[in-house]
Amino acid sequence: MRKPVIAGNWKMYKTVGESVDTALALKPLVANANHCEVIIAPVFTSLKVVADRLEGSNVRVSGQNCSTEVEEGAHTGEVAAFMLRDAGASYVIVGHSERRQFYSETDAMVRRKCQAAISAGLTVIMCVGETLDQRELGNAKNVVRGQLNGGLSGLTALDLDRIIVAYEPVWAIGTGRTATPEQAQEMHAFIRRVFAEGHTATAAEALRILYGGSVKPENISGLMVQGDIDGALVGGASLKAESFAKIVNYKDE
Numbered sequence: 348m349r350k351p352v353i354a355g356n357w358k359m360y361k362t363v364g365e366s367v368d369t370a371l372a373l374k375p376l377v378a379n380a381n382h383c384e385v386i387i388a389p390v391f392t393s394l395k396v397v398a399d400r401l402e403g404s405n406v407r408v409s410g411q412n413c414s415t416e417v418e419e420g421a422h423t424g425e426v427a428a429f430m431l432r433d434a435g436a437s438y439v440i441v442g443h444s445e446r447r448q449f450y451s452e453t454d455a456m457v458r459r460k461c462q463a464a465i466s467a468g469l470t471v472i473m474c475v476g477e478t479l480d481q482r483e484l485g486n487a488k489n490v491v492r493g494q495l496n497g498g499l500s501g502l503t504a505l506d507l508d509r510i511i512v513a514y515e516p517v518w519a520i521g522t523g524r525t526a527t528p529e530q531a532q533e534m535h536a537f538i539r540r541v542f543a544e545g546h547t548a549t550a551a552e553a554l555r556i557l558y559g560g561s562v563k564p565e566n567i568s569g570l571m572v573q574g575d576i577d578g579a580l581v582g583g584a585s586l587k588a589e590s591f592a593k594i595v596n597y598k599d600e
Contacts, residue, residue: 349555351571352511352578353595354386354472355585356411356440366393367400369588374404376592381405383578385595386438386472387585391426398435409438409472412446415459417466428460428467439464440580442474442498444517454497461498461510470509472580473498474559475538479518491534492541499545507546511555512538513580519560520582526560528569528576535575564593571597 361369366389377385388409389397398408414425431439441464442457457473464471475494477487491514499510514534519526535556543551558570559580570576585591 349553349577351383352386352472352555352557353380353383353581353591353597354388354409354438354440354513354557354578355581355591356388356443357390357586358411358445358582359390360586361389361393363393363396366390366397369586370397370401370406372588373592374401374406376588377406377595378404380595382598383595387591388438388440394431394436395434402435407437408435409440410436410469411440411443413439413441413460413464413469415456415463417463428464428469431464432467432469436469438470438472438511440472440474440513442494444474444476444515444520448517454494457494457498458500461502462506465502465506465509470511472511472513472557474513474515474580476515476517476559482516482518487534488537491538495538495541496545499542504546504550507550507554511557512542513557513559514538515559515580525566528566528573531558531560531570532573532575535573539575562594564590564597567594567597 386407386409388411410431413428416422441460446452461471475491477490481487481490516526538556539551542554555577557578557580558576562579562581563584581594
């Protein structure tokens with residue numbers, strides 16, 4: 348049985364004080380959410396203090412990115428995966444659509460980041476997804492297949508236990524267009540099939556696949572009843588404790 352994951356990506360928002368305030372406001376609101384794993388991803392500067400303030404709670408902390416490098420060295424501006432772990436993170440987001448689009452991240456870079464994170468003991472939330480142009484040209488599945496295989500090649504069976512995939516339909520993020528639960532389910536089922544082709548059916552059945560396309564309290568229930576949707580990677584709606592808690596507590600809504 349796959350345990351759902353509800354993860355909040357705070358992107359480049361919130362000072363240290365604002366991050367702590369939001370985390371502490373969220374903590375009691377999701378304290379009884381035993382049906383899923385709850386994760387928040389603050390900016391690097393807030394990661395340590397937020398992790399410390401959440402210690403002992405059911406809310407885990409994630410980095411939003413990590414270096415391709417495994418060891419410390421002369422890599423100005425980079426943060427190694429083991430440093431995220433040292434700061435209190437249990438997870439890291441890799442290959443987010445904004446990283447791919449605005450910072451030229453390639454599948455090869457995503458693969459190296461996955462490997463670095465796994466070697467540091469982190470669980471990876473690896474993002475895949477197509478743009479509007481790619482979908483309208485009929486290339487959505489080819490794009491997602493390429494990203495999935497490119498990012499996860501070379502991993503062992505044990506490594507795969509530390510992989511979560513997040514499907515981001517880039518065309519449904521901040522565009523006013525939305526993917527229906529059925530559209531999301533179709534791609535999630537496809538991702539599971541591709542994963543089975545590259546690994547094993549058993550590993551594919553255990554893989555948790557999150558949906559990351561403008562998730563809100565109003566649409567989370569419709570998504571979570573789909574057979575291959577195992578949770579959500581939430582952007583804007585995770586910035587306020589109350590709205591994110593409603594998404595986490597989707598079973599009670």
